[in-house]
Amino acid sequence: MNSLYNPKGVEERWQQTWEAEGHYRADPEAPGEPFSIALPPPNVTGNLHMGHALNASTQDVLNRWHRMRGFNVLWQPGYDHASISVHAVIERQLLAEGTNRFELGREAFVERTWKWLEEYGGIIMGQLRKLGASLDYSRERFTMDDAYIRAVYRFFVHLHGRGWVYKDNRIVNWCPGCRTSVSDLEVAYRDVDDALTRVRYPLADGSGSISIATVRPPTILGDVAVAVHPEDERYRELVGKEAVVPYVERQVPIVADARVDPAFGTGALKITPGHDATDFEIGRDHALPELTVIGLDGRMNEHAGDLAGATQEEAETRILDWLREHDQLEARESYRHSVGHCERSKDRIEPLITEQWYVDMRELAAPAAAAIRAGGVKFTPANQGGVALEWLEKIRPWNISRQLWWGQRIPAWYCPHGHTTVAESEPSTCAECGRAELRQDEDVFDTWFSSALWPFATLGWPEQTRELEVYYPTDVVSTARDIIFLWVARMMMAGQELTGAMPFHDVIIHSLVLASDGRRMSKSLGTGIEPDDVIDQYGADATRYGLLKMSSTQDVRFSQGFIEEGRKLANKLWNVARLILANAEGVKPDTRPQAFEEQWMIARLDEAHAEVTDSIASFEFARLAGALYRTTFDDFCDWYAEAIKPRLYDRDPDALATSLALLERLLAYLHPVMPHVTEEIWTALPDRRNRLIRAPWPKPDGRFSETQPPFEEIRNAAEIFRRSGAIVELDEEQRRIFEAVVKPDRVRADGDPTAEIERLRGEIARAEDMLGNERFVARAPEDVVEAEREKLARYRRELEALAG
RNA sequence: GGGCGUGUAGCUCAGCGGGAGAGCGCCCGCUUCACACGCGGGAGGUCACUGGUUCGAUCCCAGUCACGCCCACCA
Numbered sequence: 001m002n003s004l005y006n007p008k009g010v011e012e013r014w015q016q017t018w019e020a021e022g023h024y025r026a027d028p029e030a031p032g033e034p035f036s037i038a039l040p041p042p043n044v045t046g047n048l049h050m051g052h053a054l055n056a057s058t059q060d061v062l063n064r065w066h067r068m069r070g071f072n073v074l075w076q077p078g079y080d081h082a083s084i085s086v087h088a089v090i091e092r093q094l095l096a097e098g099t100n101r102f103e104l105g106r107e108a109f110v111e112r113t114w115k116w117l118e119e120y121g122g123i124i125m126g127q128l129r130k131l132g133a134s135l136d137y138s139r140e141r142f143t144m145d146d147a148y149i150r151a152v153y154r155f156f157v158h159l160h161g162r163g164w165v166y167k168d169n170r171i172v173n174w175c176p177g178c179r180t181s182v183s184d185l186e187v188a189y190r191d192v193d194d195a196l197t198r199v200r201y202p203l204a205d206g207s208g209s210i211s212i213a214t215v216r217p218p219t220i221l222g223d224v225a226v227a228v229h230p231e232d233e234r235y236r237e238l239v240g241k242e243a244v245v246p247y248v249e250r251q252v253p254i255v256a257d258a259r260v261d262p263a264f265g266t267g268a269l270k271i272t273p274g275h276d277a278t279d280f281e282i283g284r285d286h287a288l289p290e291l292t293v294i295g296l297d298g299r300m301n302e303h304a305g306d307l308a309g310a311t312q313e314e315a316e317t318r319i320l321d322w323l324r325e326h327d328q329l330e331a332r333e334s335y336r337h338s339v340g341h342c343e344r345s346k347d348r349i350e351p352l353i354t355e356q357w358y359v360d361m362r363e364l365a366a367p368a369a370a371a372i373r374a375g376g377v378k379f380t381p382a383n384q385g386g387v388a389l390e391w392l393e394k395i396r397p398w399n400i401s402r403q404l405w406w407g408q409r410i411p412a413w414y415c416p417h418g419h420t421t422v423a424e425s426e427p428s429t430c431a432e433c434g435r436a437e438l439r440q441d442e443d444v445f446d447t448w449f450s451s452a453l454w455p456f457a458t459l460g461w462p463e464q465t466r467e468l469e470v471y472y473p474t475d476v477v478s479t480a481r482d483i484i485f486l487w488v489a490r491m492m493m494a495g496q497e498l499t500g501a502m503p504f505h506d507v508i509i510h511s512l513v514l515a516s517d518g519r520r521m522s523k524s525l526g527t528g529i530e531p532d533d534v535i536d537q538y539g540a541d542a543t544r545y546g547l548l549k550m551s552s553t554q555d556v557r558f559s560q561g562f563i564e565e566g567r568k569l570a571n572k573l574w575n576v577a578r579l580i581l582a583n584a585e586g587v588k589p590d591t592r593p594q595a596f597e598e599q600w601m602i603a604r605l606d607e608a609h610a611e612v613t614d615s616i617a618s619f620e621f622a623r624l625a626g627a628l629y630r631t632t633f634d635d636f637c638d639w640y641a642e643a644i645k646p647r648l649y650d651r652d653p654d655a656l657a658t659s660l661a662l663l664e665r666l667l668a669y670l671h672p673v674m675p676h677v678t679e680e681i682w683t684a685l686p687d688r689r690n691r692l693i694r695a696p697w698p699k700p701d702g703r704f705s706e707t708q709p710p711f712e713e714i715r716n717a718a719e720i721f722r723r724s725g726a727i728v729e730l731d732e733e734q735r736r737i738f739e740a741v742v743k744p745d746r747v748r749a750d751g752d753p754t755a756e757i758e759r760l761r762g763e764i765a766r767a768e769d770m771l772g773n774e775r776f777v778a779r780a781p782e783d784v785v786e787a788e789r790e791k792l793a794r795y796r797r798e799l800e801a802l803a804g
Numbered sequence: 805g806g807g808c809g810u811g812u813a814g815c816u817c818a819g820c821g822g823g824a825g826a827g828c829g830c831c832c833g834c835u836u837c838a839c840a841c842g843c844g845g846g847a848g849g850u851c852a853c854u855g856g857u858u859c860g861a862u863c864c865c866a867g868u869c870a871c872g873c874c875c876a877c878c879a
Binding site for chain 2: 004559
């Protein structure tokens with residue numbers, strides 16, 4: 001007889017059945033209170049990683065739990081077009097073919113991208129199916145769907161109408177590899193070993209010189225000033241004079257600005273507004289010119305004189321040579337500092353001045369911040385709300401344009417007079433001058449500009465659909481910490497502005513799943529473990545259980561042990577069901593019999609009900625998994641099933657009927673976490689009409705019994721018995737339990753009852769001391785003290801009876 | 805420079821004012837008719853360190869040391 005539970009075939013079969021029978025389908029006209037979650041849209045190009053699997057598991061628990069309680073559930077799936085990531089993939093291919101996107105041209109590039117996606121994109125939904133995620137796959141949406149693009153355009157036009165959208169020529173994070181601007185939030189700072197170069201700038205009047213320190217000599221060509229701290233005594237007299245920039249020999253003013261750190265380097269800062277963010281600010285405040293010497297490709301540009309076209313390395317060498325020749329190179333020392341890199345291409349970010357579209361976020365951020373503060377949107381864990389709040393309160397303009405081709409092209413058109421027309425669909429004439437020769441903006445939107453609309457654009461917004469009416473606002477959004485600003489906060493802002501409501505009331509921030517060595521899981525580091533492989537090895541139920549069990553509010557290291565625990569749990573459940581079902585043919589489940597074992601197990605399940613319900617409601621998924629494990633293993637299998645085993649063999653009808661009823665109940669609790677194995681067992685139960693997946697959750701408060709059976713004393717006695725090996729006086733029923741559960745071989749043959757009893761006396765005495773302490777008694781609530789007293793008195797009585 | 809967080813059994817982690825816990829691993833014993841992915845028993849911890857608050861501290865407070873992560877324009 002095969003006694004091992006094999007999830008493989010079972011899970012695939014149920015996944016197909018559930019979907020085919022439409023259990024995941026959301027119908028706005030169906031009965032039941034709505035409950036909806038929008039799955040954070042994964043990148044079309046992506047693969048399911050551990051973080052996705054964990055996040056999907058937590059959301060699936062919530063969805064299945066609500067479905068089982070009769071809610072009308074929608075779990076909305078879909079993909080994000082991930083413009084910059086997709087660019088990276090396609091452009092890598094082009095590079096390998098010896099070409100690039102500019103040679104290929106925009107139209108061909110976009111066409112190629114669609115084609116590539118058709119073939120290789122969108123594999124995650126299949127992986128989520130394999131995990132058992134109960135998404136309504138028939139409603140898959142994509143941020144590049146026509147309808148979705150219309151929503152994005154509506155958003156932009158709306159913001160434009162509010163007067164919050166503008167174009168500006170500012171310094172931005174430019175990625176020379178991706179050839180686009182990049183958001184502050186997508187720049188990762190890493191320590192880099194550079195050289196700090198001290199350079200002497202002669203004064204124009206020949207009266208001396210001032211020295212500066214720089215890590216980027218090529219930017220010297222773009223210097224438009226030298227700045228010192230206004231209170232720096234060393235340089236006070238130089239402010240207002242002019243210095244001569246080396247190599248280009250340009251005369252520039254020496255200005256005073258408090259942003260200069262007098263303690264750094266020489267205390268004098270060269271100002272290059274074209275290539276440094278701080279310098280840009282200082283430059284604007286002092287009305288300095290903005291000179292750019294490095295181009296969009298990262299090479300020296302036409303303003304670099306004879307260095308035009310040179311790489312920065314070449315330029316640096318030439319400039320250093322020049323400085324040496326002119327005796328203006330004072331020092332060059334190694335220097336480690338943090339430098340921004342593009343998160344996608346890993347290229348070093350080049351701060352550059354370019355014209356971009358911006359959104360003024362101030363009025364958008366205020367309601368979102370207010371919602372967090374007032375608790376209308378609640379974060380779990382709570383401190384993450386504080387993090388979001390801080391960001392919202394220091395909100396800065398959002399650069400929403402990207403110089404890419406894959407994405408929603410910005411709906412702004414320019415006429416030859418330089419007027420701009422913003423519209424949801426292509427206008428025939430300029431809104432200002434009526435000219436017909438219009439040219440559409442070349443840029444596309446930042447990916448997050450479109451994903452900000454996800455919870456409602458997927459439901460048909462801006463059309464007033466029935467879906468929107470029923471399922472919006474959604475209930476929960478669950479995601480990782482790294483996109484709180486990029487995504488969560490922006491959904492809140494867009495949701496409030498466009499729909500008048502926060503798009504969800506709960507934000508769950510799940511833990512980051514790290515590799516077992518504590519580093520991030522990553523393919524390049526070889527530290528990644530694919531959920532797919534884990535499911536193949538252990539089953540989807542075990543994987544879901546394991547991920548939930550290891551999750552917490554902290555980052556966690558992936559450890560196989562938890563998954564194995566899940567597999568054991570599934571196997572255990574499978575086997576205990578076989579034990580009961582083997583003898584239960586034709587038996588009707590019933591909870592009326594009240595033998596001691598039944599009473600005990602009923603009480604345990606009632607406690608489990610409370611803990612399961614409570615932990616799901618408060619999003620404590622690790623606690624949920626723990627409660628399920630203990631209830632199944634310790635209570636149901638080790639205690640209860642062992643105790644009633646002889647009666648099952650005797651086909652005692654009470655034991656059979658009750659154990660069936662209790663097993664049903666246990667399956668219901670386990671189903672949200674381990675749907676496949678529970679449904680498999682459920683269908684084997686006699687007289688099943690409903691599916692476990694739909695509304696079989698115990699109602700209304702789920703208690704079997706109103707009163708707790710009086711077995712506390714037996715448990716205490718059993719504990720003393722177990723510890724001491726002494727014999728306890730028991731009535732007949734109690735002895736039966738003891739014989740079944742506390743087996744003879746559990747009693748230590750060489751145990752010393754006298755010493756054990758002494759130890760227990762000591763413990764009780766310590767507790768009595770506490771109760772005798774006036775200050776404790778004065779502070780503790782009366783009923784607590786009273787309860788403790790009674791408990792202790794009982795323990796002592798039992799113990800002394802035992803000893804005597 | 806700010807902010808958040810973590811240091812508990814060999815490993816991964818719970819617990820967070822009154823008896824130090826789980827799973828895995830380890831040791832001993834079990835071919836007991838659901839399960840050896842099992843059953844029973846057991847070893848293993850000055851709960852990072854120092855001080856404070858308290859009748860009582862792994863838990864609260866302060867500091868120290870180590871390690872994460874996030875935000876910020878240090879050339």
